[in-house]
Amino acid sequence: MEQLNTLWLSTGLANFELGQVIMMLVGCGLLFLAIAKNFEPLLLVPMGFGAILTNIPVAGFSEVGGLLHYVYYAGIDTGIFPLLIFMGVGAMTDFGALIANPKTLFLGAAAQFGIFATLFGAIALNAIPGFEFTLQDASAIAIIGGADGPTAIFLASKLAPELLGAIAVAAYSYMALVPIIQPPIMRALTTEKERKIEMAQLRHVTKIEKVIFPLGVLLMTIFFLPAATPLVGMFCLGNLMRECGVVDRLSSTAQNELINIVTIFLGLGVGSKLSADQFLNVETLGILGLGAVAFSIGTASGVLMAKLMNKLSSEQVNPLIGAAGVSAVPMAARVANKVGLEANPHNFLLMHAMGPNVAGVLGSAVAAGILLALVGQ
Amino acid sequence: MEQLNTLWLSTGLANFELGQVIMMLVGCGLLFLAIAKNFEPLLLVPMGFGAILTNIPVAGFSEVGGLLHYVYYAGIDTGIFPLLIFMGVGAMTDFGALIANPKTLFLGAAAQFGIFATLFGAIALNAIPGFEFTLQDASAIAIIGGADGPTAIFLASKLAPELLGAIAVAAYSYMALVPIIQPPIMRALTTEKERKIEMAQLRHVTKIEKVIFPLGVLLMTIFFLPAATPLVGMFCLGNLMRECGVVDRLSSTAQNELINIVTIFLGLGVGSKLSADQFLNVETLGILGLGAVAFSIGTASGVLMAKLMNKLSSEQVNPLIGAAGVSAVPMAARVANKVGLEANPHNFLLMHAMGPNVAGVLGSAVAAGILLALVGQ
Amino acid sequence: MEQLNTLWLSTGLANFELGQVIMMLVGCGLLFLAIAKNFEPLLLVPMGFGAILTNIPVAGFSEVGGLLHYVYYAGIDTGIFPLLIFMGVGAMTDFGALIANPKTLFLGAAAQFGIFATLFGAIALNAIPGFEFTLQDASAIAIIGGADGPTAIFLASKLAPELLGAIAVAAYSYMALVPIIQPPIMRALTTEKERKIEMAQLRHVTKIEKVIFPLGVLLMTIFFLPAATPLVGMFCLGNLMRECGVVDRLSSTAQNELINIVTIFLGLGVGSKLSADQFLNVETLGILGLGAVAFSIGTASGVLMAKLMNKLSSEQVNPLIGAAGVSAVPMAARVANKVGLEANPHNFLLMHAMGPNVAGVLGSAVAAGILLALVGQ
Amino acid sequence: MDSLLQTFIEAGTLMLAGMVFVFAFLGLLVIFINLVLVKLANKYPDPIIQSKSKPKAKKTNIASNGVTPQVVAAIGSAVTQYKQKHGDKA
Amino acid sequence: MDSLLQTFIEAGTLMLAGMVFVFAFLGLLVIFINLVLVKLANKYPDPIIQSKSKPKAKKTNIASNGVTPQVVAAIGSAVTQYKQKHGDKA
Amino acid sequence: MDSLLQTFIEAGTLMLAGMVFVFAFLGLLVIFINLVLVKLANKYPDPIIQSKSKPKAKKTNIASNGVTPQVVAAIGSAVTQYKQKHGDKA
């Protein structure tokens, strides 16, 4: 009898709290978005699952001795997992389109206005009772506008670990929503004629350019923004391994097995931060709202920058590729391509949009470094 | 001269103790079984090797600073390695046969009687002088009857780490001996006519059933047995990654590179517990004996349950597939198929036996959770 | 304004020290050698990159909380990474040529004279003011003569961690320089006639010999030199997994994904020891000089041993394969083959040179064990 | 001896509670499958040409006989070219 | 309210400094590409038959149509053998 | 200077002891190979058609010329089919 009572007391049913139930539903919601709607499934499947596990009563997944506790503290609190993901992403990135058309770097730069405008907005939210974002919090939230998952997780783990769950959810959700968020903004800010602009074919980029490029980026980051070197450095290491041609087996492992292993653990670890007390509050609503604003502003800034560049230079760029500057590689570039095809069925913008797209990755890593340097500690 | 003396004193010959020599021979025995007899080689090769390494005098593999020390404390003491193996096994498991014929779950449940009867037997052994198994010890030993390596290692690391080596040896040895242990029991408990029973072809299982199934299993475990959620949760995560169809690269890595890497370390770490003081005692003999009993009882229970089901229902099941309920995937299912073919050369039971086989995995994870909930701490 | 000042103070430009700049140039030099000259790129690319990262001011890669700090202390200080590399190398090594012609073990033994002569030389350098190598330091330096990267890193991490960077640079550089260092020595010590010696075809080696060989090597190491068992043990584990034929998936992972992952981290971690204060001193010059001496002496000893064996036995060996005894697998064997072809275009020595080549790996692991046993602690 | 008896009783209870729980749990799973999954299967049947099963089938195809459709196509084309080059008499 | 204003000003400065820095940094990269990389590209053009692009091309070839040159060769040889065996009338 | 001499002697002893040990160790390995392994090889020779070497050979085969036996079979079959379809005159 006592045994049965022990067993009953050890069940989930006897120990559930409402918050845990809600957070499990949130986890199920993430799984649904990932599996049924194909929303960034590689991260959202383990993350949604991690959210369920961490909220199981009694089981103690995220307490000392629990699996997710180890995963979080060994991999995310230290920054190791996002940095390894960044190395893998670097090994997957081809900077050819960017090197062939360096002007697109300005589009990637302009799109970062989404980050900094959101930072301002997050502080402004403090005027509403209930919100009390510090500068650190606001910076971690603003980076959602960078549309780059590992960058957001890395920065949030350094500046506002208690917001990490909500920030990651927002970042990956909006990245998945890029095909829905961006097109109306792109169409509203451009004329039919602009969307029809065809761009010159990109020049051939030689091997040596691709090898020296990551080293040059790293060198400049070292000179001007050491705080960004963890992110930029690991990214450039991955890219150098890809391009140098003498360590193909390392590059392949970084792009495949290593990034897959780390992605599973990163997702679980981020999911473990989706606990009721950290997620179920008005701040999460603020984060979700600000994230949407950040994406929209970033998209608009990229498009407007392209239009400005067309004013200043005779060589015309299709302003649609400016939207790809938010990063969200390669989704944003595909969106630019698709909207372009609607206006001109013979106009393939994909390769041209890859320039601002990868520029956006660098841009948000730089922005993260600036925020770390200015509001870190 | 002094140098030569130092060198001599540093040799193994000058430092061997008898127990170490014997344990090295045990390690060599495991290697022999693995390589020459094909006994669960994936785990027994690293485990036998680990047993040799850990018993080398002077070298200190399992002392602070030694490789096996790190492997054991980082991966097994924390439970991380068995859980990752379980995730990989989940990603390899197809629940189709089980979903198509859910009644086979009862066969998987019945076979767990091997575990609980052995628990009783282990306590009974205390009546013999020399045996002093606590309830924790007895539970860790009994789980051998679950015929599931990672489950046994996980439970033993939590309840009786000092018995871990012997338990793992017994569990994997008997899993390898399934083709020898099971057939006589199966034949003794069934009539020729029963062994000839042909079963209806399994219905087609849709994708959505396979996706929802692991979530349903997890949900029920959360409700009724949170203590089992580490094992069941990681298993279901692996299975969900397999079936959801949107994270194939993660599923593939979990089934291949990640499980391979972890298997090497798990084997080495378990082998590091095969030290003379923990293995060379009468308790190990008890464990080996109880393990054989557990397997036999589990097999018999599965077969008898199938016969009982045939009495109660008009839809007949071949009782041979009941033996597959002990798990030992997929060996036990193959044994059922083979014994079935002897009686009826046109009767292929393999797919039907996969149902109880994977049910047995769930069943022993549930049993492990019950033991953790009732005697843990 | 204050913000801008903060930003300026956080730049690299405001914080650079001369030593850091020089060490970054050293890192770039290693990258150049790896990429443009194909010098052991698998290790030198991550190592050169690690050298750059660790010397970035402000970023703190190698301070508590930095990525390279974790990598170094978790993987190199513990010895785990070199041992895993050694396991992978074992899984890649075919001892067939050695078993078929066991005499070549003496060539591998002779080449280790490079190690012990260099040990003597390093102590001798203490006579020059500015050098103060302890026996530990001298031993760690001398192992460069073993021409085996992971062995050198493992020994240096145990005996002289503050010299690890310089020792790894020297070891890998000279391994890459084998095709330049060895041929003149080989030609100088042999006559045209000797270089033309053709060797009998190697006998077929059976599977059981290949399976038992690593176990025999391990057994002898346990008996006579337990201090070498970490290195030799992991090597033999890898080799056993390769040859036993029942764990091919583990062997494949050890040779590919696992060794690739570990190589990236090993390189980064070793690179993190290339800091100005530990590298920019006269001792590094001594290490570089002694390393070259060690390689040359090892090469010469191997060749001379082969000539001595020809004097003592009627069965002739081509003395060129003696040079392969330094290990540097498989480069040294290829060099022997190439120099042999110059003298006799129909004389393919590659397979014959693989015997001393892999013997050299065992030989230097044994030498490392001796040094650990005699001067360790 | 008394404490042994007590342990026995404890072990017996454990055995009973355990088996009851295991059967109850897996029995609930049977109900879950029969009620929930079967309904889901009827409501969301697999599309006739599954987008996912296609590449799988292709992979199996390659794995089982090592010949891809492309190879077959290439053979066809090679035979055709050969025919044209050599003036087929058929 | 005062502290809110101060935070606003801080946030504004941050926004300004950040955007200036991002533009400056990526602008310098533009200069780096136009000055350094383009010069390097002129000085060290890719060899006409790139040693690296060859295996890549091969891989793509296999990936895109699944037929390796070896298969084509094998087909040719099979056709030849068949011709010889069956006495070609062409 | 005295301590230097002492270190020299120590290094010399180390050199001697080390080389003796290395030669002794690898020499014992020679004996091990000649006595144990060779005997084992005679007692347990490889089966003539090694079960393990078969897949290996197959792999090498694929690796070295990219043509699997299946492809060859497919070619044969394609040629046969072509012959049948077009009415072989051979």
Ligand code: NA
């Ligand atoms: Na971005």
Ligand code: NA
């Ligand atoms: Na089981």
Ligand code: NA
């Ligand atoms: Na060597």
